[in-house]
Amino acid sequence: MSTDSPVDSTSLSTSHSSRVASGRRLTFKILRHNPRDPDSHPHMATFELDETPGMTLFIALNAIRDEYAPSLQFDFVCRAGICGSCGMLIDGRPGLACRTLTQTLGEEITLAPLPAFKLIGDLSVDTGQWMRGMSERLETWVHGQQEIDPDRLEERMEPSLAEEIYELDRCIECGCCVAACGTALMREDFVGAVGLNKIARFRLDPRDDRTDADYYELIGDDDGVFGCMTLLGCQDVCPKDLTLQTQIAFLRRRMIATG
Amino acid sequence: MKSITKAKSRMPARLDLLQSLSGLVLALFMWFHMFFVASILLGADAFDRVAGWMEGSLIFEQTYPVIVSMAAMGVFALFVLHALLALRKFPSSYRQYRTFHDHMKRMGHEDTTLWFVQVFTGFAMFFLGSVHLYIMMTRPDTIGAYGSANRVVSEWMWPLYLLLLLAVELHGSIGLYRLAVKWGFLTGSNPVESRRKLKRAKWGVTVFFLALGLASLAAFIKIGLTQQDHFGQPVLSWASSVPAEHPMLPVPPLGELS
Ligand code: HEM
Ligand code: SF4
Ligand code: SF4
Ligand code: FES
Numbered sequence: 178m179s180t181d182s183p184v185d186s187t188s189l190s191t192s193h194s195s196r197v198a199s200g201r202r203l204t205f206k207i208l209r210h211n212p213r214d215p216d217s218h219p220h221m222a223t224f225e226l227d228e229t230p231g232m233t234l235f236i237a238l239n240a241i242r243d244e245y246a247p248s249l250q251f252d253f254v255c256r257a258g259i260c261g262s263c264g265m266l267i268d269g270r271p272g273l274a275c276r277t278l279t280q281t282l283g284e285e286i287t288l289a290p291l292p293a294f295k296l297i298g299d300l301s302v303d304t305g306q307w308m309r310g311m312s313e314r315l316e317t318w319v320h321g322q323q324e325i326d327p328d329r330l331e332e333r334m335e336p337s338l339a340e341e342i343y344e345l346d347r348c349i350e351c352g353c354c355v356a357a358c359g360t361a362l363m364r365e366d367f368v369g370a371v372g373l374n375k376i377a378r379f380r381l382d383p384r385d386d387r388t389d390a391d392y393y394e395l396i397g398d399d400d401g402v403f404g405c406m407t408l409l410g411c412q413d414v415c416p417k418d419l420t421l422q423t424q425i426a427f428l429r430r431r432m433i434a435t436g
Numbered sequence: 437m438k439s440i441t442k443a444k445s446r447m448p449a450r451l452d453l454l455q456s457l458s459g460l461v462l463a464l465f466m467w468f469h470m471f472f473v474a475s476i477l478l479g480a481d482a483f484d485r486v487a488g489w490m491e492g493s494l495i496f497e498q499t500y501p502v503i504v505s506m507a508a509m510g511v512f513a514l515f516v517l518h519a520l521l522a523l524r525k526f527p528s529s530y531r532q533y534r535t536f537h538d539h540m541k542r543m544g545h546e547d548t549t550l551w552f553v554q555v556f557t558g559f560a561m562f563f564l565g566s567v568h569l570y571i572m573m574t575r576p577d578t579i580g581a582y583g584s585a586n587r588v589v590s591e592w593m594w595p596l597y598l599l600l601l602l603a604v605e606l607h608g609s610i611g612l613y614r615l616a617v618k619w620g621f622l623t624g625s626n627p628v629e630s631r632r633k634l635k636r637a638k639w640g641v642t643v644f645f646l647a648l649g650l651a652s653l654a655a656f657i658k659i660g661l662t663q664q665d666h667f668g669q670p671v672l673s674w675a676s677s678v679p680a681e682h683p684m685l686p687v688p689p690l691g692e693l694s
Pocket of ligand 3: 360406410412
């Protein structure tokens with residue numbers, strides 16, 4: 178998984194001035210809805226909070242839950258941009274709440290759940306179900322014919338290649354690229370940048386025996402790479418800064434050459 | 437396993453490539469087209485000469501408007517093909533349209549918005565472009581400084597040309613930008629930085645051709661306004677290709693203009 182630091186350390190540098198309020202009073206507008214409660218209807222709830230130095234949305238949301246709204250639903254696990262569970266719409270743009278400092282936002286902050294995924298409640302969505310469906314469809318695992326012999330040393334790989342694969346493997350399946358993609362929102366079956374990136378990853382892997390013709394079977398249609406309209410929302414929101422634009426363009430060329 | 441079942445159709449790949457190729461050829465055609473039309477800025481003579489070239493004056497003794505007719509048909513065929521392919525990408529229901537539109541408003545993301553502009557201008561060109569191309573196919577003989585000016589002013593084509601100009605310049609340059617990022621052309625070793633540069637170039641191209649087009653349109657309007665008295669008499673294209681004593685040629689002495 179990822180080794181990069183949870184929040185950019187330079188942007189955290191204001192926090193050395195101890196935990197005093199920075200003077201700003203923030204207003205949070207949060208889309209609230211509980212689909213399992215028949216009486217619930219989607220509405221914006223407003224909360225006010227004093228900003229503290231180095232405050233992330235993770236800290237703010239916990240404060241809101243502690244102080245005002247014990248039933249507020251949102252997801253966090255790692256608080257460090259690694260697990261991918263805290264994706265939400267932050268002022269309309271998908272992003273990771275745990276990696277977003279409130280000081281980078283205005284005084285009024287709007288939070289909503291990621292679209293494209295099943296809503297669990299308030300800011301919590303089920304990205305897992307979507308990601309699993311995508312993974313099964315695209316068969317995102319190594320397809321090797323060789324029997325694995327646990328007693329033998331693993332086949333060697335060039336460090337540069339290993340690094341290339343690793344680079345694409347940094348995807349944390351947060352779903353931000355899907356929620357940022359106009360195509361994915363309009364067309365439910367579109368595999369999204371996350372799916373295409375995974376194909377690019379296995380395509381690099383020498384342990385995977387699949388050929389481009391095999392990959393064409395998986396992504397060679399308008400639910401796959403040809404569905405992408407190059408809106409590049411994915412590229413612009415991916416919190417892991419994956420080279421999605423490059424990967425998709427590359428796959429498009431490869432799939433055209435195959436087709 | 438999937439690989440055992442019948443192989444997937446290669447059609448989506450071909451359609452995607454055709455969409456891009458047809459767009460590329462149309463967009464490059466538009467660049468030439470805009471420069472040719474802008475010859476009006478050098479005067480009526482210059483435009484007539486260019487119009488004559490298009491009708492074969494460089495090769496033959498005479499001019500043959502049918503050459504322009506056929507070229508227009510070619511462009512129209514490409515235009516129809518491109519539009520047909522583009523239909524695949526249009527929102528196919530009000531619900532899809534709303535979803536995209538809401539998403540675009542919410543995100544405030546430039547490239548997403550630019551795609552919407554492309555769909556919108558593309559849709560407008562179904563109508564605007566067809567009218568223009570139809571006239572070019574059927575009346576190539578009337579293309580000339582005076583004939584065209586007549587059409588622009590007295591035949592009320594200027595509002596259509598104004599809208600078509602806006603639509604095509606926005607659509608074409610956004611399309612070229614998208615082509616580059618879509619296929620990874622011109623993106624070099626630093627795609628993020630190249631994209632920023634391409635985006636800037638895109639706006640430059642839009643502004644340049646819009647300015648050129650608006651100036652040309654204004655020049656036609658100016659000529660057209662001085663021509664209104666002669667409205668109703670067709671003006672044949674290349675003055676020199678028509679005998680001077682031709683009764684249907686109400687071309688005023690050039691000195692009267694500009
Ligand atoms: C009825 C007329 C037209 C319609 C409906 C139309 C529609 C569209 C649409 C919806 C797209 C986006 C396709 C996608 O996202 O994959 C597009 C792309 C494009 N269009 Fe058009 N268009 C028309 C005419 C033109 C003209 C006259 C030009 C030339 C200036 C042009 C140049 C382009 C280019 C370069 C692209 C990018 C191709 C690509 O993305 O693969 N289009 N068009
Ligand atoms: S590609 Fe980026 S935005 Fe998409 S799921 Fe992976 S980490 Fe998240
Ligand atoms: S580039 Fe493709 S995958 Fe990325 S947001 Fe756009 S349409 Fe979606
Ligand atoms: S909590 Fe794990 S990525 Fe934000």
